[in-house]
Structures are given as structure tokens and as C-alpha cells.
Amino acid sequence: MTAESRSQHLASEQSEYLFPWVRPYYDEPLVMSDAEGVWVRDIEGEEYLDLFAGILTTSVGHCNPIVQDAVRTQMARIGHTSSLYVTEGQVEAAKSLAEITPGQLKTACFTNSGTEAVESAIAAARLYTGRHEVVALRLSYSGRSSLASHMTAQKGWRLPFGGSAGIVHARSPYTYRSPVGHGPEATDLFIDDLVEVIETTTSGKPAAFFAETIQGVAGYVVPPPDYFRRAAEVIRGYGGLLIIDEVQAGFGRTGQHWFGIEHWGVEPDIMIMAKGIANGFPVGATVTRPEIAEAWQGPSISTYGGNPISMAAMRATLDIMKRENVPARALERGKQLRAGLESLRDQFSWIGEVRGMGLMQGMELVSDRATKTPDGDRAGALLGAAKAERLLIGRGGLHGHVIRVGPSLLITEEEMDEGLKRFASACVRADG
Ligand SMILES: Cc1ncc(COP(=O)(O)O)c(C=O)c1O
Numbered sequence: 001m002t003a004e005s006r007s008q009h010l011a012s013e014q015s016e017y018l019f020p021w022v023r024p025y026y027d028e029p030l031v032m033s034d035a036e037g038v039w040v041r042d043i044e045g046e047e048y049l050d051l052f053a054g055i056l057t058t059s060v061g062h063c064n065p066i067v068q069d070a071v072r073t074q075m076a077r078i079g080h081t082s083s084l085y086v087t088e089g090q091v092e093a094a095k096s097l098a099e100i101t102p103g104q105l106k107t108a109c110f111t112n113s114g115t116e117a118v119e120s121a122i123a124a125a126r127l128y129t130g131r132h133e134v135v136a137l138r139l140s141y142s143g144r145s146s147l148a149s150h151m152t153a154q155k156g157w158r159l160p161f162g163g164s165a166g167i168v169h170a171r172s173p174y175t176y177r178s179p180v181g182h183g184p185e186a187t188d189l190f191i192d193d194l195v196e197v198i199e200t201t202t203s204g205k206p207a208a209f210f211a212e213t214i215q216g217v218a219g220y221v222v223p224p225p226d227y228f229r230r231a232a233e234v235i236r237g238y239g240g241l242l243i244i245d246e247v248q249a250g251f252g253r254t255g256q257h258w259f260g261i262e263h264w265g266v267e268p269d270i271m272i273m274a275k276g277i278a279n280g281f282p283v284g285a286t287v288t289r290p291e292i293a294e295a296w297q298g299p300s301i302s303t304y305g306g307n308p309i310s311m312a313a314m315r316a317t318l319d320i321m322k323r324e325n326v327p328a329r330a331l332e333r334g335k336q337l338r339a340g341l342e343s344l345r346d347q348f349s350w351i352g353e354v355r356g357m358g359l360m361q362g363m364e365l366v367s368d369r370a371t372k373t374p375d376g377d378r379a380g381a382l383l384g385a386a387k388a389e390r391l392l393i394g395r396g397g398l399h400g401h402v403i404r405v406g407p408s409l410l411i412t413e414e415e416m417d418e419g420l421k422r423f424a425s426a427c428v429r430a431d432g
Pocket of ligand 1: 112114115116118141144212216217245247248274275
């Protein structure tokens with residue numbers, strides 16, 4: 001069997017043995033086999049520069065040797081306990097996390113995914129407030145459980161039956177597509193809509209307002225500067241909690257601060273994390289103030305949540321991130337990335353907007369800058385062209401028309417230069 005046919009063979013066996021929703025990027029799927037840092041090799045031996053990091057997840061690089069050592073050592077000691085037993089690893093992981101979470105947020109529970117972290121946050125808010133309704137944002141992505149998929153507000157990602165009672169959606173703070181532009185009027189529009197949604201589609205007693213700091217799957221929608229301060233005032237005015245989803249934006253990715261919400265000086269009541277927290281090991285975290293956590297007495301168990309191996313990976317990942325000061329690194333490399341993408345926007349009229357923060361930068365593709373018609377076909381072509389240039393990038397947006405970049409937070413200046421060079425060649429290929 002030739003190397004090429006192995007790839008095709010595996011892709012067709014995947015379609016035979018796995019659910020169709022486990023759908024890979026690219027018509028000719030990429031079969032990954034090895035990786036190191038920002039480099040990934042496929043089964044044919046081709047090497048790719050990975051600027052998407054398994055959806056913003058390999059925060060300290062693929063196969064980071066320090067994380068590997070921590071996992072190997074832990075596996076040789078004890079690999080599983082369930083949440084019924086105390087482990088040093090889980091306690092130390094929670095303490096390490098509490099060192100960087102804002103203000104009074106120090107009490108955590110660990111799960112296996114971002115989806116479960118969302119579920120835990122909603123349950124905690126409902127138990128604490130004794131209320132049920134939750135205001136989420138349109139265009140959000142929250143995960144794939146029944147509740148999380150109905151908090152998600154993009155038609156393609158929602159499970160196609162029913163909905164989840166008590167979940168309502170306010171307008172996304174999407175300035176590029178706001179009818180009143182980027183200025184203070186846009187913030188007024190988004191906040192007025194939040195108030196109107198609470199007044200007209202809830203009992204007026206919501207348990208929480210739930211939002212990603214930067215809407216990731218929506219295509220890196222960055223809210224205007226005063227949005228979260230005012231949204232926090234609104235939800236607290238109605239007696240509800242502010243839940244902030246940092247699954248994509250957390251752990252220094254947005255540059256300068258550890259968490260996206262810190263850019264706007266707002267302290268949430270509950271915060272959730274996953275992805276970059278453990279460099280690819282399955283960890284979701286829900287963190288809150290002690291008195292909110294107190295309201296959830298259980299009983300509840302998690303067989304794998306807080307698993308010793310995942311906790312070892314998380315502690316090693318956090319140690320590296322702290323030592324390397326990844327918020328500062330992401331700020332610097334983010335400027336480099338942003339400048340590179342902006343220069344591409346100056347060359348290609350189909351790039352409507354470049355946006356993002358730190359190492360979370362994207363570009364919205366349009367068929368015409370005046371009408372801003374979303375161009376999902378061009379984004380598909382660009383994704384494929386990047387693959388041909390041996391570059392991995394991501395895609396998002398309601399119409400699949402936003403290109404997303406989110407590499408390891410340890411990416412070097414030279415690696416970023418190389419990535420931008422390949423990006424430019426991909427744009428030339430996708431042009432026309
Ligand atoms: C903002 C956000 N929240 C929650 C989730 C769900 O995380 P998971 O896929 O780990 O369940 C995701 C996944 O992409 C996400 O982007």
C-alpha cells in the first residue's frame with residue numbers, strides 16, 4: 001500500500017466507522033501522525049506549520065517535552081481515581097489556576113471538556129440564584145451537549161430539534177455588521193438589545209448572562225470597549241450573574257492579560273475555560289467565588305473530571321505559561337501577526353476586516369467591501385490554498401467566511417514570519 005493510499009484508506013475507514021459529524025477539514029483529509037512545537041507531520045511525511053493549534057489548544061506547543069514528562073511520571077504513579085478521592089494533583093492544579101484568575105474567583109471544578117464546563121457554570125448559576133433563565137448571545141458557540149448546543153446561536157451548530165427552555169439570545173456585539181458602525185452608538189444598540197431581550201423574552205429574573213469574551217466560532221467577534229462593563233451592570237441590575245466563557249480567549253491568548261475579560265476591567269461571577277488549559281489533555285474548568293460554589297452541594301460525581309493525568313498535564317502547562325509569561329509573548333507575536341494580516345488586507349479587496357486580540361486574529365472575507373456580502377467560498381478556497389502551502393489555519397463565521405488564526409502561545413518570531421509568508425502565498429493562490 002502506498003503512503004498516499006494509506007491516507008485515503010484511513011479517511012474512508014473513518015467514514016465507515018465513525019459518526020458523520022466527526023467531519024474533518026479539507027476534501028482530502030489531513031491524517032496527522034506526528035508533531036513538535038508548531039510543526040505537524042502527516043502520514044505521508046509532509047510537514048505543516050500549524051497556526052491553528054488544534055483549535056487554539058496546544059498552547060505550549062505540540063508534544064511539549066515538559067508536559068510529556070509530567071504525564072509519563074503521573075501515569076507511572078496513579079492514572080485514575082474518580083472524583084471520590086482527594087488527589088494532590090487536583091488540589092495543586094486548582095491552586096495554580098487560582099493564582100491567575102481575576103479577583104475572588106478561586107473555587108474550581110474540573111470536567112473533561114468545554115461543553116461540560118459550560119453545563120457546570122449554568123448549573124452553578126441556577127443553584128445559586130434559584131432562577132432558571134439564561135441570556136446568551138447570538139452567534140455564540142458553547143458546545144455539543146443538548147443545553148450547550150442550544151446556547152449556541154448559529155444554525156449549523158445547533159442540534160436540529162427543540163431548544164432548551166429558558167435560553168434566550170441577545171444581539172452579538174458584532175461591530176463590523178452593526179447597522180450603526182463601530183462607535184458608541186453600536187455599544188448602545190447592543191446594550192439596549194440585551195435589556196429588551198430580558199424585558200420581553202424572560203420573566204425579568206434571569207439567572208445569568210453568558211458570553212464569550214471574543215466570540216470564537218463566530219469569527220473572532222471582539223466587542224466594543226465599554227460593552228462588558230455595561231452588560232455586567234445590566235445583568236446585575238436584574239439580579240443575575242455574569243458568566244464569561246474563556247475557552248478560546250483564556251490563558252494569555254489575547255495578550256497582556258491572562259483572561260480576555262481583564263482587558264475591560266470586569267470581574268465575572270463565574271468563568272469557564274478549556275482548550276489551552278492543558279495543552280490538549282481533556283480538561284474543562286468552571287471557576288467562581290466560594291459562596292457561589294457553596295450553593296452546589298451535590299451529590300454529583302465525575303468519573304474522569306480532575307483525572308490525575310489531565311491534572312498533571314494542566315499543572316505542567318500552567319507552569320510553562322507562567323514561566324514564559326505568555327500574556328506578554330502573545331502581545332508581541334500578536335502585533336506581528338496583526339501587521340502581517342493587515343498588509344494582506346491592503347493587497348486583497350476580498351478581505352473585509354482584520355480583527356482580534358493578541359494571538360487570536362482573524363479576517364472576514366467578503367465578495368464586495370461595500371456590501372460586505374460574506375464570501376464562504378473564498379474562505380474555503382483559502383483554507384485549501386493554505387494547506388497546499390503547508391500551512392494550517394482555521395475557519396469560522398455564520399457563513400464559514402472568516403479565517404481564524406490561533407497558534408501556540410510559544411510561537412517564535414521566525415516561525416510567525418514563516419507563517420505569514422505562507423499565508424501571503426495562499427492568498428495569491430486563492431485570488432481570482
Ligand atoms: C467558546 C467555546 N465554549 C465552549 C466550547 C466547547 O468546548 P469543547 O469542544 O471542549 O466541549 C468551545 C469549543 O470550541 C468554545 O469555542
